[in-house]
Amino acid sequence: MPELAEVEHYRRRWAVAVGERVERVFLNAEKRVFRGVDTAALVTGLAGERMVEARAHGKQMYYRFGERQWLGVHLGMTGKLFCVEPEAAGEKHDHLRLVLDSGRVLVFQDSRMFGRVLYAACEGLPEWLQGLPPEVLSDAFTFEQMDAFLDCRAGAPIKAVLLMQGVFPGVGNWMADEILWRARVAPMVPAGRIGRRKRREIFACLQAVCRDAMRVIAPDWSRPPEDWLFNHRWRDGGICPRTGRALRRESIGGRTTCWSPAWQCYRG
Template sequence: MPELAEVEYFRRIWARAEGAHVINVSAQMDKRIFRAIEDSRFPEILIGSRFNRSERKGKQLCFHFGRDSWLGLHMGMTGRTLHCLDPEAKHKYAYLILDLEKGERLIFQDPRLFGKVYFSIGQGTPDWWSGIPEELTSDQFTLERMNAFLMRRSRSPIKSVLLMQEGFPGIGNWMADEILWRSRIAPSALAGSIAEGECRALYASIRTVCNDALRVIADGWNKPPDDWLFNHRWKDGGICPKTERVLVREKINGRTSCWSPDWQVYR
Protein backbone atom coordinates (compact mmCIF):
# COMPACT_ATOMS: atom_id res chain seq x y z
CA MET A 1 0.00 0.00 0.00
CA PRO A 2 1.32 3.48 -0.80
CA GLU A 3 2.62 5.25 2.30
CA LEU A 4 3.02 8.89 3.22
CA ALA A 5 5.65 9.82 0.63
CA GLU A 6 4.16 7.81 -2.23
CA VAL A 7 0.76 9.42 -1.63
CA GLU A 8 2.38 12.85 -1.61
CA TYR A 9 3.94 11.96 -4.97
CA PHE A 10 0.46 11.21 -6.32
CA ARG A 11 -0.85 14.52 -4.94
CA ARG A 12 1.84 16.46 -6.77
CA ILE A 13 0.84 14.80 -10.05
CA TRP A 14 -2.68 16.24 -9.92
CA ALA A 15 -1.42 19.50 -8.41
CA ARG A 16 0.15 20.34 -11.77
CA ALA A 17 -3.34 21.28 -12.96
CA GLU A 18 -4.33 23.55 -10.06
CA GLY A 19 -6.10 26.65 -11.35
CA ALA A 20 -7.71 24.93 -14.34
CA HIS A 21 -11.47 24.52 -14.84
CA VAL A 22 -13.28 21.20 -15.22
CA ILE A 23 -15.08 20.80 -18.56
CA ASN A 24 -16.19 17.17 -18.21
CA VAL A 25 -16.14 14.32 -15.68
CA SER A 26 -16.45 10.58 -16.13
CA ALA A 27 -16.95 8.22 -13.17
CA GLN A 28 -17.84 4.52 -13.29
CA MET A 29 -20.16 4.74 -10.30
CA ASP A 30 -20.84 1.01 -10.21
CA LYS A 31 -17.25 0.38 -9.07
CA ARG A 32 -16.74 -0.17 -5.35
CA ILE A 33 -14.28 2.72 -5.02
CA PHE A 34 -17.33 5.03 -5.08
CA ARG A 35 -19.11 3.20 -2.25
CA ALA A 36 -18.76 6.18 0.15
CA ILE A 37 -20.57 8.64 -2.17
CA GLU A 38 -24.30 9.12 -1.68
CA ASP A 39 -24.72 12.51 -3.39
CA SER A 40 -26.49 11.85 -6.70
CA ARG A 41 -25.12 15.13 -8.10
CA PHE A 42 -21.64 13.61 -8.31
CA PRO A 43 -19.74 13.70 -10.62
CA GLU A 44 -21.59 16.17 -12.90
CA ILE A 45 -21.61 18.88 -10.25
CA LEU A 46 -17.86 19.31 -10.72
CA ILE A 47 -18.28 20.46 -14.32
CA GLY A 48 -17.44 24.15 -14.65
CA SER A 49 -15.70 24.39 -11.29
CA ARG A 50 -12.15 25.57 -10.74
CA PHE A 51 -9.53 23.19 -9.33
CA ASN A 52 -8.36 25.35 -6.43
CA ARG A 53 -5.91 23.36 -4.37
CA SER A 54 -4.78 19.94 -3.19
CA GLU A 55 -3.79 18.61 0.22
CA ARG A 56 -2.54 15.41 1.82
CA LYS A 57 -2.94 13.98 5.29
CA GLY A 58 -1.34 10.63 5.99
CA LYS A 59 -2.35 8.28 3.19
CA GLN A 60 -5.31 10.32 1.97
CA LEU A 61 -5.71 13.16 -0.54
CA CYS A 62 -8.18 16.03 -0.71
CA PHE A 63 -8.90 18.28 -3.70
CA HIS A 64 -10.96 21.46 -3.45
CA PHE A 65 -13.08 22.58 -6.42
CA GLY A 66 -15.13 25.71 -6.90
CA ARG A 67 -16.70 27.36 -3.87
CA ASP A 68 -17.55 24.31 -1.78
CA SER A 69 -16.80 20.95 -3.48
CA TRP A 70 -14.41 18.52 -1.81
CA LEU A 71 -13.07 15.42 -3.58
CA GLY A 72 -11.10 12.86 -1.58
CA LEU A 73 -8.97 9.92 -2.68
CA HIS A 74 -7.69 7.02 -0.63
CA MET A 75 -5.19 5.08 -2.72
CA GLY A 76 -5.81 1.63 -1.25
CA MET A 77 -3.35 -1.01 -2.45
CA THR A 78 -3.05 -0.10 -6.12
CA GLY A 79 -4.52 3.37 -6.60
CA ARG A 80 -2.56 5.99 -8.49
CA THR A 81 -3.10 9.38 -10.12
CA LEU A 82 -2.17 10.42 -13.65
CA HIS A 83 -1.91 13.81 -15.33
CA CYS A 84 -2.33 13.38 -19.07
CA LEU A 85 -1.92 15.97 -21.83
CA ASP A 86 -3.33 13.71 -24.54
CA PRO A 87 -7.13 13.57 -24.23
CA GLU A 88 -7.28 10.71 -26.74
CA ALA A 89 -4.92 8.42 -24.79
CA LYS A 90 -6.47 5.24 -23.38
CA HIS A 91 -5.79 4.13 -19.79
CA LYS A 92 -6.85 0.87 -18.16
CA TYR A 93 -8.64 0.95 -14.81
CA ALA A 94 -9.33 4.69 -15.18
CA TYR A 95 -12.52 4.78 -13.13
CA LEU A 96 -12.47 8.55 -12.50
CA ILE A 97 -11.48 11.03 -15.22
CA LEU A 98 -11.61 14.82 -15.00
CA ASP A 99 -11.21 16.62 -18.31
CA LEU A 100 -9.85 20.14 -17.90
CA GLU A 101 -9.42 23.10 -20.20
CA LYS A 102 -6.44 23.14 -22.57
CA GLY A 103 -6.60 19.38 -23.03
CA GLU A 104 -5.43 18.38 -19.57
CA ARG A 105 -6.86 15.24 -18.01
CA LEU A 106 -6.72 14.03 -14.40
CA ILE A 107 -7.13 10.27 -13.92
CA PHE A 108 -7.54 8.02 -10.91
CA GLN A 109 -6.64 4.40 -11.61
CA ASP A 110 -7.20 1.49 -9.23
CA PRO A 111 -6.82 -1.99 -10.72
CA ARG A 112 -7.77 -3.88 -7.55
CA LEU A 113 -10.49 -1.45 -6.42
CA PHE A 114 -9.27 -1.29 -2.81
CA GLY A 115 -9.16 2.50 -2.85
CA LYS A 116 -12.00 4.88 -2.07
CA VAL A 117 -13.37 8.12 -3.51
CA TYR A 118 -15.03 10.67 -1.22
CA PHE A 119 -17.14 13.68 -2.13
CA SER A 120 -18.78 16.41 -0.08
CA ILE A 121 -20.32 19.83 -0.64
CA GLY A 122 -20.19 22.53 1.99
CA GLN A 123 -18.29 25.53 3.30
CA GLY A 124 -16.90 23.55 6.22
CA THR A 125 -14.25 20.84 6.01
CA PRO A 126 -15.90 17.40 5.60
CA ASP A 127 -15.65 14.88 8.42
CA TRP A 128 -13.75 12.38 6.31
CA TRP A 129 -10.96 14.96 6.07
CA SER A 130 -11.05 16.80 9.38
CA GLY A 131 -11.04 13.49 11.28
CA ILE A 132 -7.55 12.56 10.08
CA PRO A 133 -4.82 13.44 12.63
CA GLU A 134 -2.33 16.14 11.79
CA GLU A 135 0.90 15.35 9.97
CA LEU A 136 3.77 13.66 11.80
CA THR A 137 6.02 16.46 10.53
CA SER A 138 3.78 19.16 12.00
CA ASP A 139 4.13 21.01 15.29
CA GLN A 140 0.99 19.24 16.52
CA PHE A 141 2.82 15.90 16.62
CA THR A 142 4.76 16.22 19.87
CA LEU A 143 6.77 13.80 21.97
CA GLU A 144 4.08 14.00 24.65
CA ARG A 145 1.35 13.16 22.17
CA MET A 146 3.33 10.17 20.90
CA ASN A 147 4.04 8.89 24.42
CA ALA A 148 0.37 9.16 25.39
CA PHE A 149 -0.62 7.10 22.34
CA LEU A 150 1.99 4.45 23.12
CA MET A 151 0.70 4.11 26.67
CA ARG A 152 -2.86 3.59 25.42
CA ARG A 153 -1.51 0.66 23.39
CA SER A 154 1.04 -0.39 25.99
CA ARG A 155 0.61 -4.17 25.58
CA SER A 156 0.96 -4.16 21.79
CA PRO A 157 4.22 -4.61 19.85
CA ILE A 158 5.64 -1.26 18.81
CA LYS A 159 5.66 -2.30 15.15
CA SER A 160 1.89 -2.86 15.26
CA VAL A 161 1.32 0.44 17.06
CA LEU A 162 3.26 2.41 14.45
CA LEU A 163 0.88 1.08 11.79
CA MET A 164 -2.20 2.49 13.56
CA GLN A 165 -3.32 5.41 11.41
CA GLU A 166 -5.17 7.14 14.22
CA GLY A 167 -1.82 7.68 15.92
CA PHE A 168 0.70 7.67 13.08
CA PRO A 169 -1.06 8.76 9.87
CA GLY A 170 0.84 7.85 6.75
CA ILE A 171 3.12 5.23 8.29
CA GLY A 172 3.07 1.86 6.56
CA ASN A 173 5.14 -1.29 6.71
CA TRP A 174 8.41 -0.12 5.19
CA MET A 175 8.41 3.19 7.05
CA ALA A 176 7.71 1.47 10.38
CA ASP A 177 10.65 -0.87 9.79
CA GLU A 178 12.88 2.04 8.82
CA ILE A 179 11.87 4.03 11.92
CA LEU A 180 12.55 1.16 14.31
CA TRP A 181 15.84 0.31 12.63
CA ARG A 182 17.07 3.90 12.92
CA SER A 183 15.98 4.12 16.56
CA ARG A 184 17.51 0.67 17.32
CA ILE A 185 14.28 -0.74 18.76
CA ALA A 186 13.15 -4.31 18.06
CA PRO A 187 9.73 -4.48 16.38
CA SER A 188 8.44 -6.89 19.05
CA ALA A 189 9.17 -4.54 21.98
CA LEU A 190 5.94 -3.66 23.80
CA ALA A 191 4.89 -0.05 23.29
CA GLY A 192 4.46 0.56 27.01
CA SER A 193 7.87 -0.85 27.94
CA ILE A 194 10.00 1.58 25.93
CA ALA A 195 12.17 3.72 28.20
CA GLU A 196 12.34 7.52 28.06
CA GLY A 197 15.59 7.70 26.11
CA GLU A 198 14.39 5.23 23.50
CA CYS A 199 11.07 7.09 23.21
CA ARG A 200 13.00 10.23 22.37
CA ALA A 201 15.00 8.30 19.77
CA LEU A 202 11.78 6.86 18.35
CA TYR A 203 10.16 10.29 18.11
CA ALA A 204 13.23 11.73 16.38
CA SER A 205 13.32 8.81 13.93
CA ILE A 206 9.64 9.21 13.05
CA ARG A 207 10.12 12.82 12.09
CA THR A 208 13.41 12.17 10.28
CA VAL A 209 12.10 9.20 8.26
CA CYS A 210 8.97 11.14 7.26
CA ASN A 211 11.00 14.12 6.11
CA ASP A 212 13.57 11.94 4.33
CA ALA A 213 10.82 10.00 2.55
CA LEU A 214 9.12 13.21 1.41
CA ARG A 215 12.43 14.61 0.20
CA VAL A 216 13.54 11.52 -1.73
CA ILE A 217 10.43 9.58 -2.79
CA ALA A 218 7.76 12.27 -3.10
CA ASP A 219 10.07 14.34 -5.29
CA GLY A 220 10.09 12.12 -8.38
CA TRP A 221 9.93 8.63 -6.83
CA ASN A 222 13.71 8.48 -6.53
CA LYS A 223 15.51 5.44 -5.15
CA PRO A 224 16.57 5.87 -1.50
CA PRO A 225 20.30 5.69 -0.70
CA ASP A 226 21.85 2.37 0.32
CA ASP A 227 22.48 3.50 3.88
CA TRP A 228 18.72 3.25 4.50
CA LEU A 229 17.19 -0.08 5.50
CA PHE A 230 14.73 0.39 2.62
CA ASN A 231 16.88 -1.10 -0.15
CA HIS A 232 17.74 -4.22 1.87
CA ARG A 233 14.43 -5.22 3.48
CA TRP A 234 12.33 -6.59 0.65
CA LYS A 235 13.50 -10.19 0.41
CA ASP A 236 15.25 -12.88 2.42
CA GLY A 237 19.02 -12.54 2.67
CA GLY A 238 19.16 -8.75 2.90
CA ILE A 239 22.19 -7.33 4.70
CA CYS A 240 22.01 -4.73 7.46
CA PRO A 241 23.89 -1.58 6.39
CA LYS A 242 25.06 -1.07 9.98
CA THR A 243 26.28 -4.53 11.02
CA GLU A 244 26.74 -6.18 7.59
CA ARG A 245 24.88 -9.19 8.95
CA VAL A 246 21.78 -10.87 7.54
CA LEU A 247 18.49 -9.21 8.36
CA VAL A 248 15.64 -11.15 9.95
CA ARG A 249 12.18 -11.25 8.37
CA GLU A 250 9.32 -12.43 10.55
CA LYS A 251 5.60 -11.93 11.12
CA ILE A 252 4.49 -9.68 13.96
CA ASN A 253 0.71 -9.55 14.40
CA GLY A 254 0.32 -10.75 10.83
CA ARG A 255 2.59 -8.17 9.20
CA THR A 256 6.06 -8.95 7.86
CA SER A 257 8.79 -7.10 9.74
CA CYS A 258 12.40 -6.80 8.66
CA TRP A 259 14.95 -5.97 11.35
CA SER A 260 18.53 -6.37 12.50
CA PRO A 261 18.85 -8.19 15.87
CA ASP A 262 22.49 -7.16 16.30
CA TRP A 263 21.62 -3.49 15.71
CA GLN A 264 18.13 -3.15 17.19
CA VAL A 265 19.20 -4.18 20.65
CA TYR A 266 16.39 -2.53 22.63
CA ARG A 267 13.77 -5.20 23.36
Protein backbone atom coordinates in the same frame (compact mmCIF):
# COMPACT_ATOMS: atom_id res chain seq x y z
CA MET B 1 2.80 1.40 -2.27
CA PRO B 2 1.81 4.82 -1.09
CA GLU B 3 2.86 6.07 2.34
CA LEU B 4 3.46 9.65 3.46
CA ALA B 5 5.99 10.71 0.82
CA GLU B 6 4.54 8.66 -2.03
CA VAL B 7 1.14 10.18 -1.30
CA GLU B 8 2.72 13.63 -1.45
CA HIS B 9 4.24 12.70 -4.79
CA TYR B 10 0.86 11.70 -6.19
CA ARG B 11 -0.79 14.78 -4.70
CA ARG B 12 1.57 16.89 -6.80
CA ARG B 13 0.77 14.96 -9.96
CA TRP B 14 -2.80 16.21 -9.82
CA ALA B 15 -1.84 19.60 -8.36
CA VAL B 16 -0.65 20.63 -11.83
CA ALA B 17 -4.35 21.27 -12.49
CA VAL B 18 -4.74 23.95 -9.84
CA GLY B 19 -6.34 26.91 -11.64
CA GLU B 20 -7.72 24.71 -14.41
CA ARG B 21 -11.38 23.95 -14.93
CA VAL B 22 -12.93 20.50 -15.09
CA GLU B 23 -14.82 20.08 -18.31
CA ARG B 24 -16.21 16.58 -17.83
CA VAL B 25 -16.08 13.72 -15.36
CA PHE B 26 -15.99 10.04 -16.28
CA LEU B 27 -16.31 7.23 -13.77
CA ASN B 28 -17.69 3.76 -13.32
CA ALA B 29 -20.03 3.99 -10.35
CA GLU B 30 -20.03 0.22 -9.88
CA LYS B 31 -16.38 0.12 -8.90
CA ARG B 32 -15.59 -0.54 -5.27
CA VAL B 33 -13.47 2.62 -4.96
CA PHE B 34 -16.72 4.63 -4.97
CA ARG B 35 -18.34 2.68 -2.12
CA GLY B 36 -20.68 4.96 -0.21
CA VAL B 37 -20.30 7.88 -2.63
CA ASP B 38 -23.11 9.70 -4.46
CA THR B 39 -21.39 9.37 -7.83
CA ALA B 40 -24.13 11.17 -9.75
CA ALA B 41 -23.66 14.22 -7.52
CA LEU B 42 -19.88 13.97 -7.98
CA VAL B 43 -20.15 13.93 -11.77
CA THR B 44 -22.46 16.92 -11.99
CA GLY B 45 -20.90 18.76 -9.04
CA LEU B 46 -17.33 18.89 -10.38
CA ALA B 47 -18.20 19.66 -13.99
CA GLY B 48 -17.36 23.27 -14.80
CA GLU B 49 -15.55 23.88 -11.52
CA ARG B 50 -11.97 25.09 -11.16
CA MET B 51 -9.45 23.24 -8.96
CA VAL B 52 -8.39 25.70 -6.28
CA GLU B 53 -6.67 23.58 -3.66
CA ALA B 54 -4.67 20.33 -3.63
CA ARG B 55 -3.75 18.96 -0.23
CA ALA B 56 -2.76 15.84 1.64
CA HIS B 57 -3.04 14.87 5.28
CA GLY B 58 -1.18 11.66 5.99
CA LYS B 59 -2.41 9.21 3.36
CA GLN B 60 -5.63 11.14 2.74
CA MET B 61 -5.57 13.53 -0.19
CA TYR B 62 -8.24 16.06 -1.02
CA TYR B 63 -8.83 18.50 -3.81
CA ARG B 64 -11.20 21.46 -3.62
CA PHE B 65 -13.02 22.69 -6.71
CA GLY B 66 -14.69 26.09 -6.59
CA GLU B 67 -15.88 27.11 -3.16
CA ARG B 68 -17.73 24.01 -2.07
CA GLN B 69 -16.77 20.92 -4.08
CA TRP B 70 -14.52 18.50 -2.22
CA LEU B 71 -12.97 15.39 -3.78
CA GLY B 72 -11.11 13.03 -1.46
CA VAL B 73 -8.70 10.34 -2.68
CA HIS B 74 -7.13 7.53 -0.68
CA LEU B 75 -4.75 5.31 -2.64
CA GLY B 76 -5.09 2.16 -0.58
CA MET B 77 -2.44 -0.37 -1.58
CA THR B 78 -2.16 0.16 -5.33
CA GLY B 79 -3.78 3.50 -6.14
CA LYS B 80 -2.09 6.02 -8.45
CA LEU B 81 -2.84 9.56 -9.61
CA PHE B 82 -1.47 11.03 -12.80
CA CYS B 83 -2.17 13.54 -15.52
CA VAL B 84 -2.13 12.48 -19.18
CA GLU B 85 -2.31 14.23 -22.53
CA PRO B 86 -5.67 14.27 -24.38
CA GLU B 87 -4.68 11.53 -26.83
CA ALA B 88 -3.58 9.05 -24.18
CA ALA B 89 -5.46 5.75 -24.17
CA GLY B 90 -7.39 4.78 -21.08
CA GLU B 91 -6.19 1.78 -19.10
CA LYS B 92 -7.93 -1.14 -17.47
CA HIS B 93 -8.07 0.12 -13.91
CA ASP B 94 -8.73 3.81 -14.56
CA HIS B 95 -11.72 4.42 -12.30
CA LEU B 96 -12.04 8.20 -12.35
CA ARG B 97 -11.09 10.59 -15.15
CA LEU B 98 -11.40 14.37 -14.90
CA VAL B 99 -11.12 15.96 -18.33
CA LEU B 100 -9.75 19.49 -18.03
CA ASP B 101 -10.45 22.45 -20.29
CA SER B 102 -6.92 22.10 -21.65
CA GLY B 103 -7.81 18.57 -22.78
CA ARG B 104 -5.45 16.94 -20.34
CA VAL B 105 -6.95 14.29 -18.10
CA LEU B 106 -6.51 13.64 -14.39
CA VAL B 107 -6.64 9.88 -13.80
CA PHE B 108 -7.18 7.84 -10.65
CA GLN B 109 -6.11 4.24 -11.23
CA ASP B 110 -6.23 1.40 -8.72
CA SER B 111 -6.00 -2.29 -9.59
CA ARG B 112 -6.74 -3.78 -6.18
CA MET B 113 -9.40 -1.21 -5.32
CA PHE B 114 -8.47 -0.91 -1.68
CA GLY B 115 -8.33 2.82 -2.36
CA ARG B 116 -11.38 5.03 -2.30
CA VAL B 117 -12.85 8.25 -3.59
CA LEU B 118 -14.82 10.61 -1.36
CA TYR B 119 -17.02 13.50 -2.36
CA ALA B 120 -18.88 16.29 -0.59
CA ALA B 121 -20.50 19.60 -1.54
CA CYS B 122 -20.44 21.90 1.46
CA GLU B 123 -19.17 25.30 2.64
CA GLY B 124 -16.66 24.25 5.29
CA LEU B 125 -14.55 21.10 5.54
CA PRO B 126 -16.54 17.92 4.89
CA GLU B 127 -16.99 15.63 7.89
CA TRP B 128 -14.36 13.20 6.60
CA LEU B 129 -11.73 15.93 6.94
CA GLN B 130 -12.71 17.00 10.44
CA GLY B 131 -10.95 15.93 13.61
CA LEU B 132 -7.82 14.70 11.85
CA PRO B 133 -4.78 14.11 14.09
CA PRO B 134 -1.75 16.42 13.89
CA GLU B 135 0.54 15.58 10.99
CA VAL B 136 3.76 13.96 12.12
CA LEU B 137 5.89 16.73 10.62
CA SER B 138 3.88 19.55 12.19
CA ASP B 139 4.67 21.38 15.44
CA ALA B 140 1.37 20.11 16.82
CA PHE B 141 2.74 16.56 16.83
CA THR B 142 4.49 16.25 20.18
CA PHE B 143 6.51 13.71 22.12
CA GLU B 144 4.02 13.90 24.99
CA GLN B 145 1.23 12.86 22.68
CA MET B 146 3.19 9.90 21.31
CA ASP B 147 4.30 8.94 24.82
CA ALA B 148 0.72 8.82 26.09
CA PHE B 149 -0.41 6.80 23.09
CA LEU B 150 2.27 4.16 23.62
CA ASP B 151 0.92 3.68 27.15
CA CYS B 152 -2.59 3.52 25.77
CA ARG B 153 -1.52 0.72 23.41
CA ALA B 154 0.92 -0.81 25.87
CA GLY B 155 0.24 -4.42 24.93
CA ALA B 156 0.56 -4.13 21.17
CA PRO B 157 3.88 -4.59 19.37
CA ILE B 158 5.51 -1.22 18.68
CA LYS B 159 5.46 -2.03 14.96
CA ALA B 160 1.66 -2.30 15.00
CA VAL B 161 1.33 0.90 17.04
CA LEU B 162 3.37 2.95 14.56
CA LEU B 163 0.94 1.90 11.81
CA MET B 164 -2.06 3.40 13.59
CA GLN B 165 -3.21 6.27 11.40
CA GLY B 166 -5.15 8.00 14.15
CA VAL B 167 -1.87 9.09 15.72
CA PHE B 168 0.80 8.56 13.05
CA PRO B 169 -0.95 9.66 9.87
CA GLY B 170 1.03 8.67 6.80
CA VAL B 171 3.31 6.10 8.44
CA GLY B 172 3.07 2.81 6.55
CA ASN B 173 4.76 -0.55 6.57
CA TRP B 174 8.16 0.35 5.17
CA MET B 175 8.39 3.60 7.15
CA ALA B 176 7.55 1.84 10.42
CA ASP B 177 10.30 -0.71 9.75
CA GLU B 178 12.75 2.06 8.81
CA ILE B 179 11.95 3.97 12.03
CA LEU B 180 12.48 0.96 14.29
CA TRP B 181 15.64 0.01 12.44
CA ARG B 182 17.10 3.50 12.94
CA ALA B 183 16.05 3.49 16.60
CA ARG B 184 17.45 -0.06 17.02
CA VAL B 185 14.21 -1.37 18.52
CA ALA B 186 12.98 -4.92 17.89
CA PRO B 187 9.58 -4.59 16.19
CA MET B 188 7.69 -7.08 18.38
CA VAL B 189 8.44 -5.30 21.66
CA PRO B 190 5.19 -4.25 23.40
CA ALA B 191 4.89 -0.46 23.27
CA GLY B 192 4.40 -0.24 27.01
CA ARG B 193 7.74 -1.88 27.73
CA ILE B 194 9.73 0.80 25.95
CA GLY B 195 11.48 3.20 28.33
CA ARG B 196 11.41 6.97 28.13
CA ARG B 197 14.88 7.38 26.70
CA LYS B 198 14.19 4.93 23.88
CA ARG B 199 10.86 6.60 23.22
CA ARG B 200 12.72 9.85 22.68
CA GLU B 201 14.87 8.08 20.09
CA ILE B 202 11.83 6.61 18.36
CA PHE B 203 10.23 10.06 18.23
CA ALA B 204 13.37 11.57 16.68
CA CYS B 205 13.70 8.71 14.16
CA LEU B 206 10.04 9.00 13.25
CA GLN B 207 10.45 12.65 12.37
CA ALA B 208 13.74 12.01 10.58
CA VAL B 209 12.36 9.19 8.43
CA CYS B 210 9.33 11.28 7.47
CA ARG B 211 11.49 14.30 6.68
CA ASP B 212 14.02 12.27 4.68
CA ALA B 213 11.31 10.43 2.78
CA MET B 214 9.61 13.69 1.87
CA ARG B 215 12.88 15.14 0.61
CA VAL B 216 13.97 12.11 -1.41
CA ILE B 217 10.74 10.55 -2.67
CA ALA B 218 8.11 13.27 -2.93
CA PRO B 219 9.65 15.40 -5.74
CA ASP B 220 10.53 12.69 -8.28
CA TRP B 221 10.45 9.33 -6.51
CA SER B 222 14.23 9.06 -6.29
CA ARG B 223 15.77 5.85 -5.00
CA PRO B 224 16.71 6.36 -1.34
CA PRO B 225 20.41 6.10 -0.31
CA GLU B 226 21.86 2.64 0.13
CA ASP B 227 22.30 3.17 3.85
CA TRP B 228 18.55 3.08 4.38
CA LEU B 229 16.86 -0.21 5.21
CA PHE B 230 14.50 0.59 2.32
CA ASN B 231 16.70 -0.73 -0.47
CA HIS B 232 17.39 -4.03 1.23
CA ARG B 233 14.06 -5.00 2.71
CA TRP B 234 12.01 -6.24 -0.18
CA ARG B 235 13.73 -9.35 -1.39
CA ASP B 236 14.65 -12.53 0.41
CA GLY B 237 18.30 -12.64 1.38
CA GLY B 238 18.56 -8.91 2.10
CA ILE B 239 21.54 -7.68 4.12
CA CYS B 240 21.47 -5.12 6.94
CA PRO B 241 23.49 -2.09 5.77
CA ARG B 242 24.74 -1.56 9.33
CA THR B 243 25.83 -5.05 10.34
CA GLY B 244 26.28 -6.82 7.02
CA ARG B 245 24.25 -9.68 8.44
CA ALA B 246 21.03 -11.20 7.17
CA LEU B 247 17.77 -9.33 7.57
CA ARG B 248 14.80 -11.27 8.87
CA ARG B 249 11.28 -11.10 7.53
CA GLU B 250 8.34 -12.19 9.64
CA SER B 251 4.75 -11.27 10.27
CA ILE B 252 4.33 -8.86 13.19
CA GLY B 253 1.09 -7.08 13.91
CA GLY B 254 -0.37 -8.83 10.89
CA ARG B 255 2.09 -7.23 8.49
CA THR B 256 5.28 -8.42 6.87
CA THR B 257 8.07 -6.89 8.88
CA CYS B 258 11.71 -6.69 7.89
CA TRP B 259 14.28 -6.18 10.63
CA SER B 260 17.86 -6.73 11.62
CA PRO B 261 18.00 -8.88 14.78
CA ALA B 262 21.65 -8.16 15.60
CA TRP B 263 21.19 -4.41 15.15
CA GLN B 264 17.72 -3.94 16.64
CA CYS B 265 18.71 -5.27 20.03
CA TYR B 266 16.42 -3.16 22.24
CA ARG B 267 13.90 -5.49 23.85
CA GLY B 268 12.42 -3.16 26.47
